[in-house]
Structure formats: C-alpha cells, structure tokens
Amino acid sequence: MDNFFTGNGYTPRQFWMSGKQSLGKTSVFFLLFAFLISPPFAAVKAAENAQIISLAECVALAMRRNTWIKLAYMDRVVQKYSFTTTANYTFRPDIDWQTALSQAETKQTVPDDSTSLNRSIASALHLRQNLPTGGAIGIQWQPWSKDLSKANQAMYSSDVSSRLDSWRVNFSQPLGKFAGSRVANLVVDQAKYQENLDVLQLKATAINTVTSVIKAYRQLLLAKWDIAINEASLERAKTLLETNKTLIEMGKMASQDIIQSESDRANKELSLEISRNAFDQARLALLQLLDLSRDLIIEPEDQIEIVPFSYTEEQIFSLAKENQPDWLSMLIYLELARMELVQARSEQKLDVALSGSFGTSNTRGDISVDNSEKSWELGVVVDVPISGRTRRELKGNLIKAQVNMDKANISLQKALGDLAINTRDLVQRTKTLEKQIELAENARKLSEKKLEVELIKQNAGRSTNFQIVTYQDELRSARINELNAKISYLNSLSDLDKFMGTVPLTWGIDLASAPTPTFERDSDKMQIEKTSTNTESLR
Incomplete structure (x- = not known):
C-alpha cells in the first residue's frame, strides 16, 4: 500500500532568489503552490536515538513481558498440577x-x-x-x-x-x-472440563492483551503521523507568513492582512505541541503494556498494509463458535452444571x-x-x-443444581443470539470503515485540488489570504481524517480477530494449551435437557 506521505505526483521544489525585489508575481505563486500543496515527506524521520519497533516485535514482547500474561502463566502451573493430580491419581x-x-x-x-x-x-x-x-x-x-x-x-x-x-x-x-460409574467418574470429568476452562481463560488473557498492544501501537503510529502533518503545516504557515511579508514590502498586500498569517502560524505551533504530547502519551501507554522502561524512546514503523475485507458473516460466525473463548466457556459451564445436577440427583437416592x-x-x-x-x-x-437439617440440605443441593442448569441453558441460548448479533454488527462496521477509507482519500484529493485552484485564483487577484489559510486547514483535516479512517479500519479487523478468537493463529502464538474440549461445539445440534428445567416442582 502506498504510504500516505508518498504524495500524489508532487515533489519538493527549491527556489533561488537574488533578492526580494527580484521576486515576481509568478514566482510568489509557485512558491506558495510548492509549500501549500505538497504533502508531508514520504517517510517520517525518526527521532534521534529512537528505536524503530515493528508490530510483530511488540506482540512478541507482550507475550514475554506483559504482567497479566505472566500472572496467567503462573496460575497455569498450579492449575496443571491440580488437574494432573485429579485426572491421573483418582483411580x-x-x-x-x-x-x-x-x-x-x-x-x-x-x-x-x-x-x-x-x-x-x-x-x-x-x-x-x-x-x-x-x-x-x-x-x-x-x-x-x-x-x-x-x-x-x-x-x-x-x-x-x-x-x-x-x-x-x-x-x-x-x-x-x-x-x-457415571457418578464415580464425575470428579475426573469435572477436572477435565475445568482444565479446558483454565486454558480458555489463558487464551482470553493473551487475546485481550495482544489486541490492546496492537491498538496501542497503531495509536502511537497515528500520533507520529499527526506530528509530521502538523510540522509540515507549521512550515507552510511560516512560508506563507514570509511570502506575505514580501508581498507587503512590494505593495501587493495590505499590511493588516498579515494578522491572519501570524494567527495561523500560532495555531499551527499549538497543534504541533499538542500532537507531540499525544505521541508521548501513546508511547508511554505502549511501554506500560510491554512492561518496558518509560525512558525507552521507541517509534513505530511507518508502513501499514490495508488488507481488503473478504470474510462473510457466516464464516465469522462459524469461526467464533469454534475459537472464541467466551463462547466455548459457556459450553463448558453448561456441562459442569449438568454434572452438578447428576451428582445432586444421586444424593437423593437411598444411602445403601x-x-x-x-x-x-x-x-x-x-x-x-x-x-x-x-x-x-x-x-x-x-x-x-428422616428429618432435620441433613435432609433439607440434600434437597437444597438438588434445587440449586436444577436452577444452575436452567440458568446455564438460558445463558447459552442468550450467548448464541448475542454471538449472531455481534457478528453482524462487526461485519457491517468493518465494511463501513473500509468504505470510509476510499471516501476519505477522495476528500483529501479534492481538498488538494481545491487549494490548488484557490492559489491560482489568488494569483489572479480573486482570492484572499484568509481563504488560502482556510483551505490549508481543510487539507490538513482531510489528511488526518484519512489516517484515522485507515487506523479505525485496521482496529476493526483486530476486533474481528479478537471476536473470532483467532488472534493466536494470526500471530503464531503457541499457548501450549491442553487438548481441545471434546464437547459438541455446534449449539444448534447440541442436546439440551428440556426435561430438567422445571424448578417449580422442586420447591
């Protein structure tokens, strides 16, 4: 993909002048044209002593250094030992x-x-x-x-x-x-499902963390580009101010008209300072996620790739049901509730x-x-x-297990509906953002042409300095909007990746997980006990 700062057929130009009086009307026009129309530099120059870091490197650092991921892996040590003890040593x-x-x-x-x-x-x-x-x-x-x-x-x-x-x-x-045997093996079956649940929780932690790092990286990249745009805008404002001073000395502009140029330069300096502060805040946010020193000066790579959106709603829905940790956890909770009900029903039998x-x-x-x-x-x-607390506790355990089973069934059906709704919402949002990139690019090109035409009109004496500054600001806003559209689209793709639970596959992350749960993932085919959802009969 062409970098935004590559430009659209314009190249920086240099002008030599022997003196201010030799600057004619045509030269003034071309000077303004060069500085006001030309986009920022093709590549944003990195700050001194800054370390360029790629998005893949950030993801790798997050998996090694992020505090929440470290804590999750430490929990897995205890969870694996507990699972091994129960599953392998019960019998x-x-x-x-x-x-x-x-x-x-x-x-x-x-x-x-x-x-x-x-x-x-x-x-x-x-x-x-x-x-x-x-x-x-x-x-x-x-x-x-x-x-x-x-x-x-x-x-x-x-x-x-x-x-x-x-x-x-x-x-x-x-x-x-x-x-x-069904009741006797409940403790082992529960341990297996709990192990799968623990693995899914680790996967969810990794997915959430990696997605946060990706978005923080892109926010840093956006802040870096914003600095470049504001620096270029400030240079154009300074050039316009110097040109206007020359025109005033030549008697081609009223002296009071320079106030607009001075105000424009001051506003551009303020915008540049704000963008630099935003960049530093974005840098600190990324360093915090990576658990790196706040004194480390890092900058993102300039290049990004806009990948066309090619998934269908059905594909995303299917992948989400196969990989999304939240959905798979709901299936496990249903199985655990069913096991709890089996145990509670067994407790109601005669103790012989x-x-x-x-x-x-x-x-x-x-x-x-x-x-x-x-x-x-x-x-x-x-x-x-016969009577007393023990009998009521046994009955209470059955009521509790039955209610938990009902709640698990209802929650699963609700989660399935939410999964379908969220799938459609994400697909529509991503397609809209992809369309906005094209619209923002067209708007930026039109702003460039509009400013070019206005400069020609100024050369003919049919435009004002105020109008030039206004169109210059519009062009700056159009460029920022185009960048925001691209970053928003890429973030939407990352949200889709997170929603489908495929972040580890996308980035080649090996979680060293346990075997995939053996329950039926297709909820449309999964049998749900309809005969065990009447809690009124247990009261």
Missing part, C-alpha cells in the same frame, strides 16, 4: 507404610509394690483403591509386630513376648447413593452400601499366646435421614 491406589515404636511402664505402691513394662514395635502396609463403580477396596498387611510384657509383683513375676503377622482385605460398594472383609492373623510366642485365626464379615448398611 490409582494410595499406599502408606506405617511403623510404630512404643514403651509403657506402670509402678504400683499400694497395696503392694508392683511394676509392669510393655514394649512394642510394629510395621504395616495400607493400600486403598477407589473403583470406577463408586466403591473402594482396602488392604492392610502387617508383616511383623512384636510385643514384650514384663510384670514384677511381690509373689509373682512374668515375662511374655509375642510376634504377630496379619493381613485383611475389605471393600465397600454403594448400591444407591453415589453408585455407578454393601461392605465386607476377610483376613487372617497369626500370633507366635509363648504357648499361652500362640494363636492362628481367619475371619470374614459381610453386611449392608442403610442410612435414611
């Missing part, structure tokens, strides 16, 4: 090794003196395995345990030692409440559990303590809350 056995040493001594003085001493050492291995059916199996193995007991009385003393080894297997399986155990133990030592036995047990436990 893995918990194994504990336990060793105990103890000694106890008792002395008695009344009615007789007596002393007893007990020492023991024991080791045991405990294993517990959760089952996908909701039950659990436990194993306790005590390979070695030794006891030593000594007793001394007035007429009697004893010294008994024994060694024990045993093992026992126990199990439990709910038959009503919390029974079944089957339990049993089997084990052996062998005791060796003195003949009085030698023993070997086997034992087993099997039973059913039924827990029925």
Whole structure:
C-alpha cells in the first residue's frame, strides 16, 4: 500500500532568489503552490536515538513481558498440577507404610509394690483403591509386630513376648447413593472440563492483551503521523507568513492582512505541541503494556498494509463458535452444571452400601499366646435421614443444581443470539470503515485540488489570504481524517480477530494449551435437557 506521505505526483521544489525585489508575481505563486500543496515527506524521520519497533516485535514482547500474561502463566502451573493430580491419581491406589515404636511402664505402691513394662514395635502396609463403580477396596498387611510384657509383683513375676503377622482385605460398594460409574467418574470429568476452562481463560488473557498492544501501537503510529502533518503545516504557515511579508514590502498586500498569517502560524505551533504530547502519551501507554522502561524512546514503523475485507458473516460466525473463548466457556459451564445436577440427583437416592472383609492373623510366642485365626464379615448398611437439617440440605443441593442448569441453558441460548448479533454488527462496521477509507482519500484529493485552484485564483487577484489559510486547514483535516479512517479500519479487523478468537493463529502464538474440549461445539445440534428445567416442582 502506498504510504500516505508518498504524495500524489508532487515533489519538493527549491527556489533561488537574488533578492526580494527580484521576486515576481509568478514566482510568489509557485512558491506558495510548492509549500501549500505538497504533502508531508514520504517517510517520517525518526527521532534521534529512537528505536524503530515493528508490530510483530511488540506482540512478541507482550507475550514475554506483559504482567497479566505472566500472572496467567503462573496460575497455569498450579492449575496443571491440580488437574494432573485429579485426572491421573483418582483411580490409582494410595499406599502408606506405617511403623510404630512404643514403651509403657506402670509402678504400683499400694497395696503392694508392683511394676509392669510393655514394649512394642510394629510395621504395616495400607493400600486403598477407589473403583470406577463408586466403591473402594482396602488392604492392610502387617508383616511383623512384636510385643514384650514384663510384670514384677511381690509373689509373682512374668515375662511374655509375642510376634504377630496379619493381613485383611475389605471393600465397600454403594448400591444407591453415589453408585455407578457415571457418578464415580464425575470428579475426573469435572477436572477435565475445568482444565479446558483454565486454558480458555489463558487464551482470553493473551487475546485481550495482544489486541490492546496492537491498538496501542497503531495509536502511537497515528500520533507520529499527526506530528509530521502538523510540522509540515507549521512550515507552510511560516512560508506563507514570509511570502506575505514580501508581498507587503512590494505593495501587493495590505499590511493588516498579515494578522491572519501570524494567527495561523500560532495555531499551527499549538497543534504541533499538542500532537507531540499525544505521541508521548501513546508511547508511554505502549511501554506500560510491554512492561518496558518509560525512558525507552521507541517509534513505530511507518508502513501499514490495508488488507481488503473478504470474510462473510457466516464464516465469522462459524469461526467464533469454534475459537472464541467466551463462547466455548459457556459450553463448558453448561456441562459442569449438568454434572452438578447428576451428582445432586444421586444424593437423593437411598444411602445403601454393601461392605465386607476377610483376613487372617497369626500370633507366635509363648504357648499361652500362640494363636492362628481367619475371619470374614459381610453386611449392608442403610442410612435414611428422616428429618432435620441433613435432609433439607440434600434437597437444597438438588434445587440449586436444577436452577444452575436452567440458568446455564438460558445463558447459552442468550450467548448464541448475542454471538449472531455481534457478528453482524462487526461485519457491517468493518465494511463501513473500509468504505470510509476510499471516501476519505477522495476528500483529501479534492481538498488538494481545491487549494490548488484557490492559489491560482489568488494569483489572479480573486482570492484572499484568509481563504488560502482556510483551505490549508481543510487539507490538513482531510489528511488526518484519512489516517484515522485507515487506523479505525485496521482496529476493526483486530476486533474481528479478537471476536473470532483467532488472534493466536494470526500471530503464531503457541499457548501450549491442553487438548481441545471434546464437547459438541455446534449449539444448534447440541442436546439440551428440556426435561430438567422445571424448578417449580422442586420447591
């Protein structure tokens, strides 16, 4: 794309004069024509010691240095560990090794003196395995345990030692409440969806930050161009003022007419100062997003590319449903609400559990303590809350889960409608802004021609200095409007990129995300439980 400052067929011109009296009427006209019509320089000269930075470099710096992105990645460390623990270790056995040493001594003085001493050492291995059916199996193995007991009385003393080894297997399986693989696997499924939600939150943080950096960069570029336009306008105002002074000395202009030129120069100096302050503010805003030193002098690249808008409304809507973090999060919230309802319904069932155990133990030592036995047990436990707080809490959990399910369904349907409306709004706005670029360019060209014609009229004595200054200001405004139209259009494209959730794809950002959620993304085909939205029946 042609840079705005490349011009439209005009090149800077130089004039040599041997003296003021040799300046004729034609030369004055061409001098005015050269300075008032010619656009600013093709490339804006960078400030001394300024570092030129590209938009891609700003995006890369933001991903490495932005504070919010750093915090989001730090949160991911905790989130990944929590997810791994829940997803990979819920149905893995918990194994504990336990060793105990103890000694106890008792002395008695009344009615007789007596002393007893007990020492023991024991080791045991405990294993517990959760089952996908909701039950659990436990194993306790005590390979070695030794006891030593000594007793001394007035007429009697004893010294008994024994060694024990045993093992026992126990199990439990709910038959009503919390029974079944669907309920047992809820904790793992919830962890998977929560992990996907955390990844989407990281993606949303990166998208929002990168979009803010892109817009801040373009604002800095716009401020840089504004300085160039105001500098060129100030130079033209100074040239016009000097030319008018020459015309007054030659008797071709009234002396009071120079006030307009002096006022114009003062206004241009004010505009230049305002634009410089705006540039510094834009620079600081970008440095703040990049978390760089405020003393760093940076300037954006001059070149921008206006890409034609080629997406259809249907394409944008489809991409948004596939990639937008907010929409995908709504689908996850619906799944989490459905899981919460499944758990609450399971809690309403009768609390019936089957339990049993089997084990052996062998005791060796003195003949009085030698023993070997086997034992087993099997039973059913039924827990029925008749009334009170527990029963109401269970009912409250079901009502809450049902309401959350209703809200998730309504929110999803509302989000789908908003997605379609926002898609149409963004498409129409982008097309309008693209059209405004063409209109602003035509307006700028017409302003240049209008000023050119007015200069010819002034050369013929049929225009005033006031009219020249007015058309010069119109040309300056037209150039600024053209730049604003281009930046607004590019920002609208960035908003579309953000809306579709494709910013990481556009800029090649690897978020090292977890696998894509496995739920159905097409809400038009996704089954929503219509039978579970009647909260009135639960009151």
